[in-house]
Amino acid sequence: MPNYKYVYFNVRGRGEIVRLCFHAAGVKFEEVRIEMSAWPGTIRGTSPFGQLPYLEIDGKKFAQSIAISQYIAREYGLYGNNSLENLSIDAVVGLTTDYFNLWAKANFEKDERRKAELQTKLSGEDLPKFLQQLEKLLNGNKTEYFVGNKLTLADLAVYSTLENPFRDFPDMCSKYPQVVNNRKKVGSQPRLAAYLSSRKPTEL
Incomplete structure (x- = not known):
């Protein structure tokens, strides 16, 4: 190794x-x-x-x-069993990157007025949209994982990206049961x- x-x-x-x-x-x-x-x-x-x-x-x-x-x-x-699964995994990773970039922009903006606007948009539009997309993916796969039937990079990327949202907006996150369940499943891996x-x- x-x-x-x-x-x-x-x-x-x-x-x-x-x-x-x-x-x-x-x-x-x-x-x-x-x-x-x-x-x-x-x-x-x-x-x-x-x-x-x-x-x-x-x-x-x-x-x-x-x-x-x-x-x-x-x-x-930690990838899939074939190229199509790997493509799906990379798509989820890209989705998490898109949200993280919005989060970073809202939290590190130097202009206080603009920062307040971005944070309002983040919690009111960007995060709900992101969670809805994740919930839809999990509902479509029906295995409690984002791709296939095992833990992959997709699940780990989502887990990492949602750490702050689950801390800062727990009530909002709790409205997405499949996302909550996936997070528990990932976090309970020994x-x-x-x-x-x-x-x-x-x-x-």
């Missing part, structure tokens, strides 16, 4: 999906968590594309959290449950 070293900030953010993939697959990896204050220094200059996260595989660095998670999924059984119960809570 390759030697893995994963480097990301000490938050969940865009990089948590990779941690979830590693733990779900039961694959050992070295984890390095970087404090924000340390980022402008030498670490930034040595990272691919000047970004975090990155994954070192036997000393070679690779960037982009989605690309990394897709690699882990392909290598360790390897994931062990990680989720032991990780340090972070705001983001």
Whole structure:
């Protein structure tokens, strides 16, 4: 097995999906968590594309959290059984990325007036639409998973993306029983449950 070293900030953010993939697959990896204050220094200059996260595989660095998670999924059984299932999984991952980008824009906008507008739109339009799309996918698949009949990258991407919505808007999220059930199913996977119960809570 390759030697893995994963480097990301000490938050969940865009990089948590990779941690979830590693733990779900039961694959050992070295984890390095970087404090924000340390980022402008030498670490930034040595990272691919000047970004975090990155994954070192036997000393070679690779960037982009989605690309990394897709690699882990392909290598360790978190993709589908055929190309069409893999296409469906990637579509769900893309959907989660779309929502996360809206969330990030609403939370990191510097203009306070514009920020308030974006957050109102996020909770009133964007999040309900996202949850409705997820509920429809689960109702259509009828296995409690998003694609096929096993845990895949699609489920892990949704789990990661919904961490803040389930914390910040629990009443809204509870209106989508299939989404709630999928989240419970994913979080109760033994390897994931062990990680989720032991990780340090972070705001983001």
